[in-house]
Amino acid sequence: MALLEAQDLTLAYDAVSIVDELSLALPAGEVTIIVGANGCGKSTLLRGLARLLKPAGGKVLLDGEDIHSRPAREVAKMLGLLPQTPTAPDGITVRELIGRGRYPHQGWFKRWTSEDEAAVERAMTLTSTTGLAERPVDELSGGQRQRVWIAMALAQETELLLLDEPTTYLDVAHQLEVLDVISELNRTRGTTVVIVLHDLNLAARYADHLIALKEGKIVAAGHPAAVVTEAMVKNVFGMPCRVIPDPVAGTPLVLPIGRHRVLRAETVLAANGIHRTQNPDADLDAGPAPVQGPQAGTQEVQARATAADPGSNTPAGEGIERAEEISDMLAFATKVVRIEPIGENFRRLTLAGKDLEHFGAGDAPLDLRIKLMFTPDMDPAGGGDQLPAAFESLRPGALLSRADATGWYRRWLALPAESRGVMRTYTVRALREAGHRDNCGSEPEIDIDFVLHLRTDGGKLTGGPATVWAAQARLGDPILLLGPNAALCGADYGGIEFRPGTAKRILLAGDETAAPAICSILESLPAGITGHALIEVPDTGDIQGSSTRSGVSVQWLPRGSHPHGELLAAAVRDIVAIPAAGAVLTGAEPEDVDIDEQILWETSTASTQPFYAWLAGEASVIKDMRRYLVRDAGMDRKQVAFMGYWRRGKSET
Amino acid sequence: MARVNLLACAGILAAVLLNLLAGRHPFSVPELLAALAGETVPGVSFMLWEDRLPQAAVGILAGAAFGASGAIFQRMLRNPLASPDVIGVGYGASAAAVAGMLLFGAQGLGLSLIACAGALAVALLIYSIAEAGKNTGPRLILAGIAVAAMLQSVIQYLLTRTDVRTAGDALRWLTGSLSASTWERASLLAAALAILFPLLVPAAAKLRILELGDDTAAGLGLKVRSTRLGLILLGVGLCAVATAVTGPLAFVAFLAGPLALRLCKGRSHLGSAALTGALLVTTATFLAANILPDIQLPVGVVTGALGAPFLIWVLVRTNKEGT
Numbered sequence: 001m002a003l004l005e006a007q008d009l010t011l012a013y014d015a016v017s018i019v020d021e022l023s024l025a026l027p028a029g030e031v032t033i034i035v036g037a038n039g040c041g042k043s044t045l046l047r048g049l050a051r052l053l054k055p056a057g058g059k060v061l062l063d064g065e066d067i068h069s070r071p072a073r074e075v076a077k078m079l080g081l082l083p084q085t086p087t088a089p090d091g092i093t094v095r096e097l098i099g100r101g102r103y104p105h106q107g108w109f110k111r112w113t114s115e116d117e118a119a120v121e122r123a124m125t126l127t128s129t130t131g132l133a134e135r136p137v138d139e140l141s142g143g144q145r146q147r148v149w150i151a152m153a154l155a156q157e158t159e160l161l162l163l164d165e166p167t168t169y170l171d172v173a174h175q176l177e178v179l180d181v182i183s184e185l186n187r188t189r190g191t192t193v194v195i196v197l198h199d200l201n202l203a204a205r206y207a208d209h210l211i212a213l214k215e216g217k218i219v220a221a222g223h224p225a226a227v228v229t230e231a232m233v234k235n236v237f238g239m240p241c242r243v244i245p246d247p248v249a250g251t252p253l254v255l256p257i258g259r260h261r262v263l264r265a266e267t268v269l270a271a272n273g274i275h276r277t278q279n280p281d282a283d284l285d286a287g288p289a290p291v292q293g294p295q296a297g298t299q300e301v302q303a304r305a306t307a308a309d310p311g312s313n314t315p316a317g318e319g320i321e322r323a324e325e326i327s328d329m330l331a332f333a334t335k336v337v338r339i340e341p342i343g344e345n346f347r348r349l350t351l352a353g354k355d356l357e358h359f360g361a362g363d364a365p366l367d368l369r370i371k372l373m374f375t376p377d378m379d380p381a382g383g384g385d386q387l388p389a390a391f392e393s394l395r396p397g398a399l400l401s402r403a404d405a406t407g408w409y410r411r412w413l414a415l416p417a418e419s420r421g422v423m424r425t426y427t428v429r430a431l432r433e434a435g436h437r438d439n440c441g442s443e444p445e446i447d448i449d450f451v452l453h454l455r456t457d458g459g460k461l462t463g464g465p466a467t468v469w470a471a472q473a474r475l476g477d478p479i480l481l482l483g484p485n486a487a488l489c490g491a492d493y494g495g496i497e498f499r500p501g502t503a504k505r506i507l508l509a510g511d512e513t514a515a516p517a518i519c520s521i522l523e524s525l526p527a528g529i530t531g532h533a534l535i536e537v538p539d540t541g542d543i544q545g546s547s548t549r550s551g552v553s554v555q556w557l558p559r560g561s562h563p564h565g566e567l568l569a570a571a572v573r574d575i576v577a578i579p580a581a582g583a584v585l586t587g588a589e590p591e592d593v594d595i596d597e598q599i600l601w602e603t604s605t606a607s608t609q610p611f612y613a614w615l616a617g618e619a620s621v622i623k624d625m626r627r628y629l630v631r632d633a634g635m636d637r638k639q640v641a642f643m644g645y646w647r648r649g650k651s652e653t
Numbered sequence: 654m655a656r657v658n659l660l661a662c663a664g665i666l667a668a669v670l671l672n673l674l675a676g677r678h679p680f681s682v683p684e685l686l687a688a689l690a691g692e693t694v695p696g697v698s699f700m701l702w703e704d705r706l707p708q709a710a711v712g713i714l715a716g717a718a719f720g721a722s723g724a725i726f727q728r729m730l731r732n733p734l735a736s737p738d739v740i741g742v743g744y745g746a747s748a749a750a751v752a753g754m755l756l757f758g759a760q761g762l763g764l765s766l767i768a769c770a771g772a773l774a775v776a777l778l779i780y781s782i783a784e785a786g787k788n789t790g791p792r793l794i795l796a797g798i799a800v801a802a803m804l805q806s807v808i809q810y811l812l813t814r815t816d817v818r819t820a821g822d823a824l825r826w827l828t829g830s831l832s833a834s835t836w837e838r839a840s841l842l843a844a845a846l847a848i849l850f851p852l853l854v855p856a857a858a859k860l861r862i863l864e865l866g867d868d869t870a871a872g873l874g875l876k877v878r879s880t881r882l883g884l885i886l887l888g889v890g891l892c893a894v895a896t897a898v899t900g901p902l903a904f905v906a907f908l909a910g911p912l913a914l915r916l917c918k919g920r921s922h923l924g925s926a927a928l929t930g931a932l933l934v935t936t937a938t939f940l941a942a943n944i945l946p947d948i949q950l951p952v953g954v955v956t957g958a959l960g961a962p963f964l965i966w967v968l969v970r971t972n973k974e975g976t
């Protein structure tokens with residue numbers, strides 16, 4: 001197998017050196033592709049390797065011998081070249097042109113032989129030009145013509161083939177056609193191929209060995225998977241880009257980041273943006289929207305008005321009504337009916353109860369959030385198995401006054417801390433009406449996926465109260481759940497934050513606490529929506545099957561030993577590009593949120609942007625990504641939701 | 654192509670015969686046959702053997718040489734404008750010959766050698782100007798046209814400096830004519846061409862490769878520079894030996910190649926160009942002798958008259974194509 005090498009090769013035109021003391025060895029039997037910006041010397045290098053240019057320094061070795069010291073014809077039997085713009089004489093036919101490739105094999109007086117004929121036939125077969133044999137070359141399409149030229153170089157039957165930009169002036173389909181022919185040739189004949197190519201992505205796809213050239217020097221060389229990186233492209237082409245795996249070939253795919261048309265909003269002022277930093281559950285406290293009549297905070301009405309007639313509908317005012325008729329939020333008494341480990345660190349509890357007939361907010365569960373109440377009353381260890389009494393009046397069927405429908409949160413907070421228990425926020429992973437075929441019993445059911453962030457301290461499980469409860473829950477355990485009243489809450493319910501508006505592309509990103517929300521959003525997404533879902537989970541064992549009809553691609557990121565959020569942040573950066581420096585007014589610095597004092601909660605409701613992002617998880621991780629997306633990527637805050645689901649080192653309050 | 658070559662040969666023969674039998678002072682067929690058979694036919698034999706036949710022989714040989722020379726240049730530079738008479742090689746021969754004639758009274762073989770030397774010198778000058786960079790083809794043509802213009806003024810200057818009688822001889826030579834043809838000159842030309850014509854075979858093989866572009870040719874193992882130099886020498890040689898004998902027959906070299914290309918439907922060949930050149934000259938000889946009732950024109954005038962419109966057409970077309 002002929003070997004081509006360059007040793008300290010310097011190539012110059014008129015004393016201006018284009019290629020500078022460059023050394024390389026072309027791997028035998030492989031396809032080497034040389035890339036680089038215009039004027040980097042890649043074509044010059046190829047000409048030098050093909051002995052078209054005499055080196056100003058160093059040398060080119062063919063099988064260890066200086067290529068310029070060997071007879072030209074002998075070299076031409078080992079090394080073929082297809083220059084950038086070969087010229088076909090007028091009127092020449094395909095067969096005749098290909099036949100000219102036999103020139104080095106013919107002597108002064110040696111005529112056309114059957115061996116020449118056979119070589120031409122082989123070249124035509126390999127390039128599928130047999131059918132064109134008698135056509136004049138001028139009449140062919142660009143792609144056909146290029147195949148004919150390649151056939152001519154093939155007829156030369158050399159072990160090495162050098163091609164200078166064989167795809168210029170061709171449309172995409174023909175570019176692939178030509179490169180396919182070349183790689184076919186490499187595979188079937190073992191020909192060592194060197195190509196100068198300007199299309200980096202095609203280069204990454206077709207090369208076994210990629211050489212990146214800059215100012216006449218090799219900047220990187222090796223397998224494309226190792227060589228094509230964002231830093232290399234930036235360095236060699238001066239172009240910021242993203243590199244992702246080519247979904248077709250698996251090779252690196254370079255996505256340039258230009259000055260315009262980058263995924264971002266028009267940097268419309270944060271001032272205009274719909275964003276807020278406030279307690280997401282403030283609205284729980286605000287109570288039902290249309291509050292009429294005197295706001296009688298002092299006028300305590302017995303919540304459990306035993307005398308009231310459950311059938312009578314007292315009109316609005318000071319009267320007592322059924323909870324499900326006036327309160328957006330209800331308390332639902334449920335029991336654990338199924339326990340299922342769904343991952344190394346996940347436990348799915350199915351809760352069922354008759355109350356749940358009144359639970360719901362429109363059809364799509366999306367990221368519907370609820371509250372779970374954990375009180376000493378219900379701690380089986382403490383002897384209690386009762387649901388917290390403070391919420392009895394909010395259960396469906398209970399009677400209460402309008403005033404009580406709004407004041408419950410404050411009332412609950414006013415209880416002594418030891419007895420009021422704690423409230424924790426979770427996501428409804430699935431809601432099944434009574435009679436659903438997957439149900440355990442006859443009542444409606446809700447699935448909740450708990451992240452078990454636990455440690456064992458001296459044989460005792462420690463973690464947050466919700467987690468400890470979930471980890472130890474047994475069938476039949478009661479739990480009180482606060483959530484939307486199906487009769488009064490529709491799809492615009494405030495406990496759902498996923499509001500993509502008219503967006504067709506979305507980004508969902510979160511850690512394990514957001515996994516249930518992301519999975520249920522994915523399940524309800526219609527076809528036609530595309531984008532990415534990124535879910536960082538503690539372990540590979542936590543990866544769950546997620547189904548979606550949409551075109552959103554789902555990526556699970558097992559954290560392993562990485563710090564929490566690191567992989568997620570990196571993946572988000574990969575997907576949402578930073579526009580080239582100076583290309584856009586970068587977004588204003590988002591105002592700071594002290595995530596240890598406040599909940600980071602910025603959501604929007606009225607996006608008309610084509611793109612929408614939804615991010616949830618540990619507050620500091622979300623805060624970092626918020627900063628990146630708003631400030632660096634210039635994203636409009638009308639098209640994003642940032643939600644701190646929990647804060648490291650702090651209990652939910 | 655073989656058919657075209659055969660047709661061209663027949664055409665040449667026809668033109669020669671036509672000139673003998675139907676031209677000015679025609680011979681009758683029996684007279685001609687008798688004279689050809691070696692009998693002495695008064696008034697015919699001498700005319701035939703000492704004037705008409707050497708004239709035809711020189712016409713054929715010179716035409717072929719011009720035709721081949723033009724085709725070599727045109728194909729090598731991929732440009733119909735690149736024939737030696739357009740790019741100044743012809744003027745090199747003319748200027749040298751005129752200088753030799755007027756300054757040293759050169760004649761015969763001496764004149765031929767001077768003409769050759771002049772053509773070669775000019776060719777090498779043009780080549781060295783053009784070779785000094787990229788785009789050899791177009792640069793060669795431009796350099797040639799510039800040199801041609803310069804040489805024309807040199808010739809004009811030489812002519813104005815000499816006395817009218819010798820200047821007249823030189824002028825006649827400059828228009829190109831076969832009237833001074835003798836067997837001696839014809840054999841001189843034949844001897845030179847016997848050496849040069851066989852070289853057309855390897856030249857054609859290399860041209861076929863060079864036509865694909867310099868880089869492709871080099872990739873196929875052709876030594877581009879030396880090949881090009883060799884082809885230039887061959888082209889110049891052919892042009893110069895013919896010019897030395899007949900003077901510059903205007904535009905024969907320029908016309909023969911493209912004409913042959915057209916006749917062969919685009920598939921030309923140096924041989925066809927040579928035959929076409931010969932056909933052009935023999936036909937022009939007949940026309941020159943007979944087109945005007947009482948004046949016999951020099952052949953060069955006729956070929957010039959044929960070539961000029963074609964040159965204009967080529968220029969217009971190239972201009973349209975924007976190349």
Ligand SMILES: Cc1cc2nc3c(=O)[nH]c(=O)nc-3n(C[C@H](O)[C@H](O)[C@H](O)COP(=O)(O)OP(=O)(O)OC[C@H]3O[C@@H](n4cnc5c(N)ncnc54)[C@H](O)[C@@H]3O)c2cc1C
Nearest residue numbers: 426427450451453464465466467645647648649650651652
């Ligand atoms: C809208 C919304 C939806 C949510 N949905 C879900 C859900 O479906 N499933 C789910 O499991 N969680 C969900 N969460 C997160 C959950 O509310 C918190 O993880 C909560 O802190 C758990 O309560 P706890 O009693 O176990 O711990 P806490 O008493 O709140 O905290 C105890 C300690 O544990 C730490 N901690 C809390 N959560 C984690 C964790 N995930 N990993 C490691 N350390 C932690 C805290 O920083 C603190 O130091 C959701 C949160 C929100 C706001």
